[in-house]
Amino acid sequence: MLEQEQTQPKPLSSSNPQTVSKKRWFLWGAGLGGLALGGITSAVFLVGPAKLPFLDQWFGAQLINSGADLEDSRPSTSTLALASVSPTDRAIQLEELANQGTSSLDRARARYLRAVDLIEQDRGGQALPWLDGLEHEYDVLAPHILAKRAQAQAATGDAAKAQATWQALVKQYPNHPKAAEALFHLGKTNSAYWDRMIADHPSHPRSVEIAVNRLQQNPKQLDLMRLLARHGVYLPDIGSVLDRLRTDYGGQLTPDDWEAIGFAYWEIQRYGSAAEAYAKAPPSAINLYRAARGAQLDARGTVATTRYQALVQAFPSEKETGLALLKLAELEEKPDKAIAYLDQVINTFPDRTAEALMAKANILQAANSPQTALQIQQQVLKEHSGSEFAADLRWQQAEANFKKGDIQAAWEWARQLAQENPDSVHAPEAAFWVGKWAAQLGRTDEARQSYEYVLANYPGSYYAWRSAVLLGWDVGDFSTVRQKTPEVERPATRPEPLAGSAALRELYLLGQTRDAWSLWQVEHTDRVQPTVAQQFTDGLIRLGVNDNLDGIFMLSNLSFREQPDEKQEVAALKHHLDYWQALYPFPYLQSIEQWSQQRQLNPMLVTALIRQESRFEPKIRSVVGATGLMQVMPETAEWVANQINLKQYNLEDPQDNINLGTWYLDFTHREYNNNSLFAVASYNAGPGSVADWINRFGFNDPDKFVEEIPFPETKGYVEAVFENYWNYLRLYNPTVSEKLAQFSKSHANLVNSRLGK
Incomplete structure (x- = not known):
């Protein structure tokens, strides 16, 4: 943080916006390796952008005036609409729905939710009638209903009935995660049940809880520490458990143990420790990559180089190897050797050719070969025009020309970027500045069209807001936004998870987020490389229990998927309002x-x-x-x-x-x-x-x-x-949303969508 004069208070914010998240883009290794390469700093300007045949029709062809109807098309579900209402405020409505709901499912949901509220208010006796026989008509939550009945019975002081109900739950649903809850309560009077719980349901949070308690009493229990390394990554003190495993029991650990320890270290951002664990894990491409990448992040370049080379040797065609070669070039001090690594990327991994070419140009530029670097840059623009690296070049040229006062050239570069690289991170900014520079050149109609284009095609960007301001929308400018008090219309129901069991989805929709989270800890087994649906669900579940940092991270990081099929899944997900409202929540x-x-x-x-x-x-x-x-x-x-x-x-x-x-x-x-x-x-x-x-x-x-x-x-x-x-x-x-829908078909479709409805 910068030092301020003593008469001024210090700024509150001191963290880089990019480091707020406790994760990094290489969470799953290969495609998320944080590989952004430095920009070209050459003072030599590239030749002007080529005039494409359809350049002059660019704006008109892209603008969308949908005029779409914004009426919310999601179906109304009475009980689900009460999921976010406080127990006190929804009591009467729930009882009415429980007695005369519009459907049997709606009535069952209302009965369950009313019983849960009463139990949490320590009124278990009043909850029991609502639960009576409910498992027969609400079978998706049958084990959970038995658990709630046992809790209600215990609250009335009838320990015998509660014990019998817990026993019935274990007998009827021995493999269900809720059986772990029953074994936990039964184990309070007979620790053998806890042994069974840990053996049969090791990933359940109750097993993690018991493991923590037992380790506090006797720290020398290797099996329990192994359990925490695999299933207790969310524990605040998990790092000390991992450290003890490494130092006290390293000789007794299997390669699979080391893989679990490596992943846990990776999750808590202790990358140097993760690297050493992954070095002892089974030799897969992703494990070798993380062993090397972790060492590099730990400033151990020589170790990282050796491990990257081992990955290249063992898995020459895996996608992680392409990343390893780029990193080897980055670590290599000799230009000729670095270029040799990059040539391997170009020859073997065509999807990373543009990236390797740009890295090559950077090396040549630093080695005082600007003309050769310039030729490579032009090759990127010609042969890989649609790549993010070509977009980087175009934006660098636009900015450089703007700084030297050549507005026309800056405008041309920005316009070509928006046309050739519409999916680039630079595209919204470039399209906006096409408008700004057009206005400076006296072309007011074109400026207006540019701002409308930004709204149509990049409705969620900072530059969409700036475009709306310059078009005269009443959305608050820098000088007026403080005084605004916008109307807020929140969704009536929760978004629906895309992965997990029917019970998990039902619990989440009912607002039973802690129970949903516990169930998800058992069901979510693909944590290293989750599917798009699993990652979206993981984000929702985390948000549900106020793990907002990781929840938003999981949702936003979906944009960094690289496989074509996954990119299509993410693009489809972004057409739904649920995704965006989860990404922009309203806690507190x-x-x-x-x-x-x-x-x-x-x-x-x-x-x-x-x-x-x-x-x-x-x-x-x-x-x-x-x-x-x-x-x-x-x-x-x-x-x-x-x-x-x-x-x-x-x-x-x-x-x-x-x-x-x-x-x-x-x-x-x-x-x-x-x-x-x-x-x-x-x-x-x-x-x-x-x-x-x-x-x-x-x-x-x-x-x-x-x-x-x-x-x-x-x-x-x-x-x-x-x-x-x-x-x-x-x-x-609603006012801004409706106005934006007149310009953006994607936004119009967005507000009329609802996942799973």
């Missing part, structure tokens, strides 16, 4: 609304900032100590607390954290006359830095100012926060 909404109203802040802007800062995690800490949802620095919290006379507070408490964070966000707004661009940038980099940038760059054009922010972290932070804001607006505000 009541606290956010309360403090936003008190500080006169747009609650969607506050939500957007929290999503970027912490992914809604109350206890997350950055490496410099920024804490909680709004990533409040302790010294800043103390300063703010003095301003508002707050004597006691806990930064890990959402109420306190949002109270302090919103006050500071109000402060940064007041510092800059309610300009939210400066306020949000100050939140990340500090008021002193922003004041310096205004003095250096001026403020004639906010979009140009954002581009000129010299801290890449803060530039990305500003764009991410306002992209979040725009997505909350387009997904939950």
Whole structure:
């Protein structure tokens, strides 16, 4: 974090937006290896973009004016619509539905949900009539109904009946995960049941719980530590268990044990330790890759090189080998040897040719061979025009020409990028700047068409929001967004998981997220390389239990799938509203609304900032100590607390954290006359830095100012926060959503979709 003058409070945000997540893009190894290569820094300009025959028809051919009807087509399910309502507020409605629901399923759901509420309110006796015989008409949750009946019986003090019901559950459903719950309760009076639970249901959270307890009593139990390494990765202290396994029992571990330990280390981002575990795991391509990649991330380049070479030798045609060769080139100090590795990629892995060519151009550029590097760049543009690396080149050229004042050339490069690389990460920005530069060139109609094109084709991007602003939409500009109080229309029912059993889906839809999570820990067995459906489901289940950081990570990281069939699955998933609303959730909404109203802040802007800062995690800490949802620095919290006379507070408490964070966000707004661009940038980099940038760059054009922010972290932070804001607006505000649907067919189809309905 930057040091501020002592008269100014320090910025609350101190973490790079890209490091908020505790995972990285190489979670599953091969295709997610974090392989972005440095851009071309040559001062030599490429030749101008080729004039394509259909260039002049580009805008008109792509614009969509759907005029689609936005009426919500999802069916209404009465009980499911109550899943997110508090037990107190839904009691009467549930009883009415239980007695006279529109369908037998709806009545069964209402009975179950009402019984659950009563049990949680310690009114087990009143719950029993609702559960009576329910397992016969609601068979999908029959084991769960027996478990709830046992809990209700225990709550009434009838221990004998509760024991009998638990016994019946084990007898009738011995292989069902819910049997582990029964064995857990039975084991309270007879520990033999716990032995059976661990043996028969090792992945169940109850088995993990018992293993932890037994290890506290006797730490020297290798089998229980093995169980935790495989099934207790979510435990906060799992790292110490893994360390003990390595140091105290290394000689007794099997290769499969080492693979499990490696994966667990990888999950908690201890990549150096993961590398050593994977080095002893069965020699698969992904295990060898992680053994090498982990060593590289641990700054042990020589070890990483040796292991990458072993992977190339053992698995010459696997996809991980292509990544290994690129990494070998990256680690190699001698240009000729690095180029030899890249030539192997070009000859053996055609899908990575463009990437290898660009790496080759970088090496030649650094070796003072700019003309050869330029030829390779032109080869990429010609032979791999649709690749992300060609898009990188085009955007570099657009920016370089803009900086030297050649707006026409910048416009041409950006336009070609948007045309040739419509799926590139640069495409929304390029299409937007086509409009900005067209306006500077006096072509106002073309500028308007460009902004409409961005809205039509990239409706979820930061540049869609900027386009809407420049088209005059009432969505809040940098100077007015603070005062907005947008209407929010939340979905009536939950999204439906795409993987897992029917029972898991039913529990999740009913809002029984903790039970769904427990069931998912047993059912989800493909954690290293999950399917698209499994990863989507995993994200939903994590969000359901407020594991928001990992939940959002799982959902957003679907975009990094590389296999063509998986990319198609992800593209299909993104056509559904469920995906986007899960990606942009509303945790802690009541606290956010309360403090936003008190500080006169747009609650969607506050939500957007929290999503970027912490992914809604109350206890997350950055490496410099920024804490909680709004990533409040302790010294800043103390300063703010003095301003508002707050004597006691806990930064890990959402109420306190949002109270302090919103006050500071109000402060940064007041510092800059309610300009939210400066306020949000100050939140990340500090008021002193922003004041310096205004003095250096001026403020004639906010979009140009954002581009000129010299801290890449803060530039990305500003764009991410306002992209979040725009997505909350387009997904939950009916007015903006309806207007956007007039320009974007994909958005119109989105709001009329609902997964599994």
